[in-house]
Amino acid sequence: MSIQDVIVTIDIQKPTPKLSFGKTLIIGSSATGQDYKSYANLEAVKTDFATTSEVYKAAFALFNQGDNAPAEIAVMLHKTAGETLEVFLPSIFSKDWYFLVSTDRTVDSITTIADAVELDGTRQFLTSSSTKADLAAIKAKGYGRTSILYHTNTSNYPEAAWIGETGSDEVGSATWKFKTLRGIVPLDLTATELNEIHELSANTYVMKAGKAVTSEGKVASGEYIDIVHSKDFLVQSIEFSVQDLLNQTRKLSYDDNGIALIESSVRTVLQRAFNNGMIARDEKGMGLFSTTFKSRNEVDAADRANRLYKGGEFSFELAGAIHKTAIRGYIKI
16 A cells, blocks of 8 residues: 555646656676665776676766766665565665666566566666567567667667666756767668667667767657656656645645645646756747646535545646658759
8 A cells, every 4th residue: 555645647648748867776686686775986886896797887888978977876686596586676666766777688587677667667677689589579568668779789788878878867858869878889770770670669879970879769669768757757756746745734724725735836846847848838938738726615525524635637748859850942943
């Protein structure tokens, strides 16, 4: 049973559609295991892990992204003996992280982790593979919270580099397409090969207009990574904001003034999301979001007796991003 007093649900309607939201957790395994531990830089990681270890390689890819690199990452390891991945995974979801990277990228482990992330419904998992059969297996699952990056060399963790380059941006301010990854060599693909990878619901890293960039920026279901990120940010930010209001107020009266305070908390989060570029603007430059909160008199008497308010709704239009253009030109004679 949940101990939360605030529950937010968002349904994405097309075409109108704090956790540390940039923090990455690396999971791996060792004989003794390791509980959740944060690291502020690569030197700190080096004190616990050899430079030849898989954890260090993933951490290096994260921290190697210059000014966009995360301020902090975390690592957890499960025991190689007596603790299966299925037993270990539930323990990670009580920790502070949003993006997940695994040092085990066999397709069985990827799907086991992706199943757990999907069930939890609050985080995202990024992985990589050099095998198109793996891409097909993951596509078949239709995961809404797992993204896979295809590369012929996954030993230097291109997915971790992708998170390091993009994951710490303000939520909603960046698309995951067109990103240049330090330390990752782009693939030389034909248009047919690139389309094949995209048809397998995967992403990759290629040259475009003389620059190495990531492609698509989608999860396995076809949704965009930044949209999933934005949705999670809004849900958890509104839950936190309204819960904080309840905690800080001696008594939030069940009247129109108390309801207005709840609505104000929601609008403050939506305004912040608009400022970050998550929500679209109208022709006057105003955010395309709205709130509708029923007055006390409109609420069912039984809900008032139970001190339950469920008359609030909000909606917004995602700003999205331009990923392709079609421009027509004319030559006048």
